[in-house]
Amino acid sequence: xxxLFLTSNEVADLLNVSQQQAYKIIRDMNKQLxxxxxxxxxxxxxxxxxxxxxxxxxxxxxxxxxxx
Numbered sequence: 001x002x003x004l005f006l007t008s009n010e011v012a013d014l015l016n017v018s019q020q021q022a023y024k025i026i027r028d029m030n031k032q033l034x035x036x037x038x039x040x041x042x043x044x045x046x047x048x049x050x051x052x053x054x055x056x057x058x059x060x061x062x063x064x065x066x067x068x
Contacts, residue, residue: 005044015054029053 012022
């Protein structure tokens with residue numbers, strides 16, 4: 001069975017950031033999810049939501065760079 005949530009260690013590894021920064025990213029994303037009524041787990045982030053947000057941000061950066 002595939003994991004539904006990522007831990008702060010996994011987020012830190014994926015983004016090549018410190019664990020402290022990963023916790024901040026998770027807190028911010030979980031806050032957004034909670035505002036929309038979703039269940040959140042402290043110190044963990046829904047894997048699908050995380051990947052969507054990360055790739056959305058990367059696309060926005062790439063779109064900005066190509067229009068400059």
